[in-house]
Amino acid sequence: MSQNRLKLADRVVAGRTSARPGAALKALRMQRGWTLAEVSKRTELPVSTLSKIENDRMSLSYDKLARISAGLGVDISQLFTPQIASVPGTVSGRRSFTPAGQGQEIGTENYGHIYPVADFLNKRFVPVIAELRKRTLNEFGEMIRHSGEEYAYVLEGTVEFHSELYAPLVLRKGDSLYFDSGMGHAYLKGEAGPCRILSICSGPESQLMEAVRREGSAEKPKPGRKRRTKP
Numbered sequence: 001m002s003q004n005r006l007k008l009a010d011r012v013v014a015g016r017t018s019a020r021p022g023a024a025l026k027a028l029r030m031q032r033g034w035t036l037a038e039v040s041k042r043t044e045l046p047v048s049t050l051s052k053i054e055n056d057r058m059s060l061s062y063d064k065l066a067r068i069s070a071g072l073g074v075d076i077s078q079l080f081t082p083q084i085a086s087v088p089g090t091v092s093g094r095r096s097f098t099p100a101g102q103g104q105e106i107g108t109e110n111y112g113h114i115y116p117v118a119d120f121l122n123k124r125f126v127p128v129i130a131e132l133r134k135r136t137l138n139e140f141g142e143m144i145r146h147s148g149e150e151y152a153y154v155l156e157g158t159v160e161f162h163s164e165l166y167a168p169l170v171l172r173k174g175d176s177l178y179f180d181s182g183m184g185h186a187y188l189k190g191e192a193g194p195c196r197i198l199s200i201c202s203g204p205e206s207q208l209m210e211a212v213r214r215e216g217s218a219e220k221p222k223p224g225r226k227r228r229t230k231p
Contacts, residue, residue, distance in 0.1 A: 021053065021060050021065065021068065021079040022053045022054045022055060022056045022060075023054075023056075024078060024079045025039075025050070025053060025054055025068060025072075025079065026054040028072060028074065028078070029054075036050050036051060036054075039071070039072070042071035042072065043067045043068050043070075043071035043072070044067060044071070045064060045067055045068070045071075049064070053068075065079065075123060075126075076115075094120070095120075096117040096119055096120035097117075098116035098117050098118075102116075103115050103116040103117075103118060103129070104118035109133070109134075110132075110133055110134050110140055110141070110186075111130045111131065111132060111133060111187070112130065112131035112133065113128050113129070113130050113131075114128070114129040114130075115127075115128055116129065124202070125200055125201060125202050126200070126201045126202075127198065127199070127200050128198075128199045128200075128201065129155070129196060129197075129198055129199075130187065130196065130197050130199055131194070131195065131196050132157070132159065132187050132188060132189045132195040132196070132197070133189070134186075134188055134189065135188055135189045135190075136188065137162060137186060137188070140186050140188060142184075143162065143163070143164060143184030143185055143186045144184070144185060144186060145181070145182055145183065145184050145185070146181050146182070146201070147181070147182060148181050148182070148201055148202035149178065149179065149180055149181055149201075149202045150178070150179055150180075150181040150185075150199060150200065150201045150202070151176065151177070151178045151199070151200045152171075152176060152177045152178075152187070152197050152198070152199045152200075153174075153175075153176040153197060153198045154171045154172060154173050154174060154175050154176070154196075154197050155173070155196040155197060155198055156173060156194050156195060156196040157173070157189065157190070157191065157193055157194055157195030157196065158170065158171070158172050158173075158189070158190030158191045158195065159171040159172075159175075159187055159188070159189070159190055159195060159197060160187075160188040160189070160190045161177060161185065161186075161187060161188075162185065162186045162188060163179065163183050163184060163185045163186075164183055164184035164185075165183055170190055171190075181201060181202075187199075
């Protein structure tokens with residue numbers, strides 16, 4: 001399976017919410033008065049593919065999810081529900097509660113993500129609980145870059161934080177870090193066993209996911225960094 005691919009479950013697993021991007025896509029398209037052809041131009045996805053997604057007749061890969069999110073200019077959470085968000089800047093008193101162990105689950109080769117408060121649309125910052133899966137940069141591949149700033153708090157295990165401008169930094173449970181996320185960065189497992197962080201990113205969720213999509217679709221690593229070939 002290619003790097004940074006995800007599968008959106010068709011059912012609720014262990015209390016985690018099930019994504020219905022097809023229904024959300026159709027609701028957003030109808031609200032804005034767009035045809036499938038117009039959405040196709042914005043997302044660079046064929047009309048036939050978009051039609052299948054809207055009618056739940058196609059599994060949604062990470063690449064397609066990121067393209068739809070970026071092309072429509074919406075938070076990725078808005079693809080999990082057709083609910084319409086309130087107008088930004090108004091005092092709505094809205095709130096969202098996520099019980100322990102629940103949230104929208106998105107898996108990639110490098111991280112297992114859980115997005116809490118997935119029903120809270122147009123967030124000004126994006127909280128993510130990430131389970132780290134890789135232990136070396138060779139396994140990880142290209143570092144991630146996205147606009148804004150990021151705060152990370154180690155929930156469990158030992159983390160090696162790598163970035164393009166600083167020497168590697170070891171963080172343990174309870175340690176935290178704040179940095180410019182436009183700088184190439186990668187979270188790695190520092191030791192065997194579970195390793196989880198709470199990451200809070202500024203900026204629109206769609207921009208974050210588009211950055212990960214671009215990095216994951218790179219055909220070759222930079223010179224001097226080789227990906228490990230599976231036997």
